[in-house]
Amino acid sequence: MNDIGHNSDNATGNELKQFIERIERLHEERKAIADDIKEIYGEAKGRGFDVKAIKHIVSLRSKDANAVQEFEAIVELYKSSIGMA
Amino acid sequence: MNDIGHNSDNATGNELKQFIERIERLHEERKAIADDIKEIYGEAKGRGFDVKAIKHIVSLRSKDANAVQEFEAIVELYKSSIGMA
Amino acid sequence: MNDIGHNSDNATGNELKQFIERIERLHEERKAIADDIKEIYGEAKGRGFDVKAIKHIVSLRSKDANAVQEFEAIVELYKSSIGMA
Amino acid sequence: MNDIGHNSDNATGNELKQFIERIERLHEERKAIADDIKEIYGEAKGRGFDVKAIKHIVSLRSKDANAVQEFEAIVELYKSSIGMA
DNA sequence: GGCATGGGGCTTTAGC
DNA sequence: GCTAAAGCCCCATGCC
Secondary structure (H helix, E strand, O other): OOOOOOOOOOHHHHHHHHHHHHHHHHHHHHHHHHHHHHHHHHHHHHOOOOHHHHHHHHHHHHOOHHHHHHHHHHHHHHHHHOOOO | OOOOOOOOOOHHHHHHHHHHHHHHHHHHHHHHHHHHHHHHHHHHHHOOOOHHHHHHHHHHHHHHHHHHHHHHHHHHHHHHHOOOO | OOOOOOOOOOHHHHHHHHHHHHHHHHHHHHHHHHHHHHHHHHHHHHOOOOHHHHHHHHHHHHOOHHHHHHHHHHHHHHHHHOOOO | OOOOOOOOOOHHHHHHHHHHHHHHHHHHHHHHHHHHHHHHHHHHHHOOOOHHHHHHHHHHHHHHHHHHHHHHHHHHHHHHHOOOO
16 A cells, blocks of 8 residues: 555656556567567468578568668678688 | 569469568567657656656566566475475 | 575585586676677777678678578579569 | 788788687687586586576576666666655 | 667577 | 577667
8 A cells, every 4th residue: 555656646656657557568569569470480481481581581671772782792892801702 | 483573373472472571561560669669758758757767667577577487486496406396 | 594505414405506606607707708709899890890791701601601502592582582683 | 921812911801800710719719618518517417407497597596686786776766756866 | 979888689599 | 390598689779
């Protein structure tokens, strides 16, 4: 009965509690979506696809094409500068 | 085979594309939730709360929930590992 | 008093404690090395190198060359099958 | 200066190579420690201990150490966020 | 505006 | 081989 934060005469505590609970609810939703994503990868795997490769493609599609090319360019530059095939 | 755009006789490409698009849709949903969370923090900030402190509290509440379960587990573990079945 | 594990007449608890402490010591050493690695990346960055690219090269060097090529091949296959440039 | 594959006038390549080799050396050391840890678990197993339980205990001890610090932090955080400076 | 810190997501590895 | 957990990487935020 002495819990700070849920007495009607502690408006600040109440408000804070409401914010926290809304955030925690969204965290749950976010986790549910993460689980859905995992489930889809499981399906794809069950259909014979290479999950790692799909993840890589999804990642590539989400990135700026120029940025990807520039990154690959510098990797090649470094590789040649150290005599790597 | 450069079936650009995916022909109906490229069943594999079609299936793969479906998987990828479902994943990307979920990524969008996940991002929308992340934005909602940020929005709530913005509200809280506007109401005079310390966003960093709230984040810390939310984090600790999440960890504490796990800690309770783990504590119960360790009691049994200690007992069994020292032969106190 | 249930101070299990540090009485001289509890040989099992003592032995267990020794194992745990040896492990924890190694965990500390491992962390020190991880910190050293981060420090080197910091040096490289200070010398004008692209840290992300170096990490990628280190990763490539640690992997089997054939495996890398095979992975890249399947990614290209998937990309073409969905009409991705 | 005698390294095959890069000339002494390729100072950048040399420097990069040095960074990479230092990192790879640390990776090896880190792996050696990981092997040591596995070895200790093997010893413990040979002495009749439950490896999984020990790992769990080590993990919890690590987390508990953090939890103590975080607990002290949260007390202040709660106080300040509800205006109990 | 760069830097350091922390949180979230991804990858990889260990165990079943 | 699959699932769970640990380490790593990246990004977003706060600080200097």
